[in-house]
Amino acid sequence: MPIRHRVTGVDLVGACRAFVSVSEHGSFTVGADAARMSQSVASRRVAALEERFGEQLFERTSRRAVLTSFGRDLLPTARQLVQAADVLLHEAESAKRKPWRLAMPAVCPTAGLARLVAEARAHAVTLEVRVATPAQRQETVHARQPVRSHGEASGAPAGRVHAALLAVPPGEATWSVPLGLAGAQDPGVRRLYVETLRPGRTTTGPAARIWIQPEDDVPHIRDPLTRLRDAVGLRPAQLTTTNDLAHAAAEVLCTPDLLLCSPAQAEEFGLDWRPIGEITLRRGYALATADGRAQHIEARLGEALARCLGARSGTGTTGDATAGGTGT
Amino acid sequence: MSIEALLHDMRRQLNDGGLRACMLVRDLHTRDELSIDPDTQLPSASLVKIPLAIATAERIRRGELDGAALLDVRPGRITTPGPTGLSRFRHPSRVAVDDLIYLSTCVSDGTAADVLFDLTPPAQVAGILQELGIHGITVRHGMHELSDTPVERFDADQAHLAHALAIEAGTSGRGHRVPQLDTTRANTGSARSYADLLQALWTPSKIHPEVAERVRGLMAHNVLRHRLAPDFSTDAATWSSKTGTLLNLRHEIGVVGHSDGQNFAVAVLTESLVPAGTQPGADALMAQVARRLRDHLRQL
Numbered sequence: 001m002p003i004r005h006r007v008t009g010v011d012l013v014g015a016c017r018a019f020v021s022v023s024e025h026g027s028f029t030v031g032a033d034a035a036r037m038s039q040s041v042a043s044r045r046v047a048a049l050e051e052r053f054g055e056q057l058f059e060r061t062s063r064r065a066v067l068t069s070f071g072r073d074l075l076p077t078a079r080q081l082v083q084a085a086d087v088l089l090h091e092a093e094s095a096k097r098k099p100w101r102l103a104m105p106a107v108c109p110t111a112g113l114a115r116l117v118a119e120a121r122a123h124a125v126t127l128e129v130r131v132a133t134p135a136q137r138q139e140t141v142h143a144r145q146p147v148r149s150h151g152e153a154s155g156a157p158a159g160r161v162h163a164a165l166l167a168v169p170p171g172e173a174t175w176s177v178p179l180g181l182a183g184a185q186d187p188g189v190r191r192l193y194v195e196t197l198r199p200g201r202t203t204t205g206p207a208a209r210i211w212i213q214p215e216d217d218v219p220h221i222r223d224p225l226t227r228l229r230d231a232v233g234l235r236p237a238q239l240t241t242t243n244d245l246a247h248a249a250a251e252v253l254c255t256p257d258l259l260l261c262s263p264a265q266a267e268e269f270g271l272d273w274r275p276i277g278e279i280t281l282r283r284g285y286a287l288a289t290a291d292g293r294a295q296h297i298e299a300r301l302g303e304a305l306a307r308c309l310g311a312r313s314g315t316g317t318t319g320d321a322t323a324g325g326t327g328t
Numbered sequence: 329m330s331i332e333a334l335l336h337d338m339r340r341q342l343n344d345g346g347l348r349a350c351m352l353v354r355d356l357h358t359r360d361e362l363s364i365d366p367d368t369q370l371p372s373a374s375l376v377k378i379p380l381a382i383a384t385a386e387r388i389r390r391g392e393l394d395g396a397a398l399l400d401v402r403p404g405r406i407t408t409p410g411p412t413g414l415s416r417f418r419h420p421s422r423v424a425v426d427d428l429i430y431l432s433t434c435v436s437d438g439t440a441a442d443v444l445f446d447l448t449p450p451a452q453v454a455g456i457l458q459e460l461g462i463h464g465i466t467v468r469h470g471m472h473e474l475s476d477t478p479v480e481r482f483d484a485d486q487a488h489l490a491h492a493l494a495i496e497a498g499t500s501g502r503g504h505r506v507p508q509l510d511t512t513r514a515n516t517g518s519a520r521s522y523a524d525l526l527q528a529l530w531t532p533s534k535i536h537p538e539v540a541e542r543v544r545g546l547m548a549h550n551v552l553r554h555r556l557a558p559d560f561s562t563d564a565a566t567w568s569s570k571t572g573t574l575l576n577l578r579h580e581i582g583v584v585g586h587s588d589g590q591n592f593a594v595a596v597l598t599e600s601l602v603p604a605g606t607q608p609g610a611d612a613l614m615a616q617v618a619r620r621l622r623d624h625l626r627q628l
Contacts, residue, residue: 198609199609201558201608201612227488230488230602230603230604231488231604233604233606233607233608233609234609235344235345235346235609235613236344236345236346236601236602237343237344237345237346
């Protein structure tokens with residue numbers, strides 16, 4: 001508890017605390033008691049202080065503790081030091097308790113977020129989690145704009161966040177999650193080639209679509225997939241970006257459509273996940289903080305964040321492989 | 329299904345397929361027609377080879393040109409995908425004017441067409457069209473200009489960048505930063521003007537019957553049959569047509585002739601919004617929609 005700020009062997013704050021308390025109560029016994037230390041500790045601390053200063057603080061003639069004129073001169077400053085130390089300790093405690101707002105991807109399941117908050121508390125970090133789209137996370141942590149929290153009335157500001165998990169290309173990512181295609185039917189194959197969705201000349205009826213959820217509506221995922229769509233001759237409408245994941249998942253559940261998602265999400269929706277044949281796509285995540293303390297937080301919460309994302313730490317690692325093989 | 333519902337559904341289909349399409353289907357006997365954006369002007373690409381064939385055949389008929397005259401043709405030596413015939417030849421050759429018309433019209437040979445344009449320059453072709461009462465089709469330049477587009481400057485694996493430019497670099501009033509796609513500088517026409525041209529070839533018009541018959545015969549022997557032909561030609565129907573392809577433009581105009589004597593002109597001019605060179609889906613979609621339009625018109 002005491003801050004060990006040793007200068008030439010003297011605990012200056014502890015010694016000043018003993019000095020101030022004894023002088024206020026006019027007695028070593030009562031003063032020591034009031035400062036919640038034993039009389040011998042109080043005596044030793046005052047003696048150490050006197051030795052440090054090379055001058056007596058108390059007259060040693062009477063039974064009462066009476067300040068010398070040197071002691072009277074130093075008392076106001078010693079009192080200030082003790083008060084400042086108390087303020088410092090209090091601030092440290094309340095700063096530790098202040099909630100730390102973190103913008104997380106909306107794809108993390110609620111249970112995972114709850115575990116993250118619980119694990120953070122074990123590391124003495126009070127987390128407050130907001131879920132947001134990639135663009136919102138980017139805005140809120142950099143421009144310090146209010147982020148809109150999931151479930152809040154539209155337009156209600158939820159305050160700025162201290163940090164956000166940004167969607168970044170896998171090469172720059174601290175954590176990465178593999179993406180693949182998930183459908184309602186077991187395709188009976190190990191991987192899915194996007195080209196197989198191109199309607200044949202004699203095919204009638206609607207062509208199967210690939211749904212891109214808001215979390216993946218970022219250039220390093222959307223654009224390579226769009227280029228692939230054009231290169232293998234799919235119709236433009238066969239790649240659809242939605243801002244309503246539930247709607248997209250419902251379409252996938254009752255049509256031959258496919259959802260671009262992580263293996264963990266596929267499991268959540270009860271879909272069969274396969275890696276994409278032509279290209280390897282990953283969600284990459286990196287922690288960005290408004291005050292630049294990302295490494296500090298990463299050191300404490302890295303493991304918990306990886307678990308929440310369904311990823312493993314480190315660039316280029318494969319994540320939670322719940323549904324078998326990964327892309328090459 | 330009402331015509332409005334049918335057209336609405338077709339527009340949605342084309343939109344889903346990334347095509348901006350202008351199409352017109354006309355019964356050449358009753359002149360009834362169904363259409364989607366038929367009056368929008370688009371660069372003609374190789375469709376201009378039909379006016380060129382008409383003008384050249386007309387001049388042969390008038391005795392201004394000799395169809396049997398042999399001309400020295402320098403080889404095109406083009407190696408990028410697309411061009412055909414003399415355009416890909418590696419050595420000089422001598423070809424008769426009549427055969428150049430065949431190569432230009434049936435094989436869509438740009439080098440053959442340019443030799444014919446040397447005999448009958450674009451302005452003169454345009455003048456002959458005016459004399460024959462065919463309006464709405466501009467002829468401003470030869471085929472050589474079409475073989476120097478941005479796609480020739482990119483490697484094959486980056487051709488999609490040229491297509492992205494073709495899609496994005498349009499200016500207001502149907503202008504374009506790529507000159508071949510600028511309707512104020514290129515050879516142009518609309519679905520309606522090309523349907524009018526087909527009408528003039530297949531039904532009595534100011535075009536001399538001998539010339540009309542010759543051009544119809546050439547179109548019947550068009551070798552490029554991947555676009556609309558699969559949906560129109562059967563043993564009971566002939567498909568006579570000319571295609572036009574340039575960057576993101578895919579066109580085909582033709583006449584489907586049924587054994588019962590019914591003839592339908594089909595003019596389909598499209599711009600793709602998909603930045604990719606090879607799009608079999610776009611060709612198939614054009615044909616599917618044109619066919620639905622024709623089927624509906626025939627059964628009205």
